[in-house]
Amino acid sequence: MSRPSSSFHSGLATLALILACSGCNGDDSGGDSAAAPVWNDLGNAGYACLVPQGDTFFDWYDAGTPEPLPADDPVDVVVVLADCHSGSVSGELASCSVSVEGDVVTVVSEGGYYVSGGPQVSDCNVLSATCSGPVLTEGSWMLTYGEASTAFEVPTVDSPCAP
Numbered sequence: 001m002s003r004p005s006s007s008f009h010s011g012l013a014t015l016a017l018i019l020a021c022s023g024c025n026g027d028d029s030g031g032d033s034a035a036a037p038v039w040n041d042l043g044n045a046g047y048a049c050l051v052p053q054g055d056t057f058f059d060w061y062d063a064g065t066p067e068p069l070p071a072d073d074p075v076d077v078v079v080v081l082a083d084c085h086s087g088s089v090s091g092e093l094a095s096c097s098v099s100v101e102g103d104v105v106t107v108v109s110e111g112g113y114y115v116s117g118g119p120q121v122s123d124c125n126v127l128s129a130t131c132s133g134p135v136l137t138e139g140s141w142m143l144t145y146g147e148a149s150t151a152f153e154v155p156t157v158d159s160p161c162a163p
Helices: 006-020 057-063
Strands: 038-041 047-052 073-085 090-101 104-115 125-136 139-145 148-154
Touching: 047 104, 047 139, 073 090, 073 104, 090 125, 104 125
Parallel strands: 104 139
Antiparallel strands: 038 104, 047 073, 073 125, 090 104, 139 148
């Protein structure tokens, strides 16, 4: 019996390469290529809180101690879009803006992250943004975020949040 020629081995190698690379052309018709990451849109999700300007919201949040808001002092707005998401995400983005009309403080946020297929790390990460807020005068106010609103008085002994 004769030994197979080198062209025979070359043909087998080419066939093996073709079979191994089925689905390598970028389509989803087969193969085990990973799915494209999916954007998790969190615009106006979570909650928004007013805190004294320059204060660290997370110090207050972790300690559980309310922050008073005195009259005639500027405030910051902290928006927490996701308070516990996996570290396996990518492309995190968070921003916010504030507008005031009369006694209504309206907060709008944009943000989210990409989630890829496969196993996710089960850690807990916060996605947040801080933006400058108004100077609050003494009296009744309304904080609106997304579809939620909360009424509060200034001065107040704790940081108002919506929702």
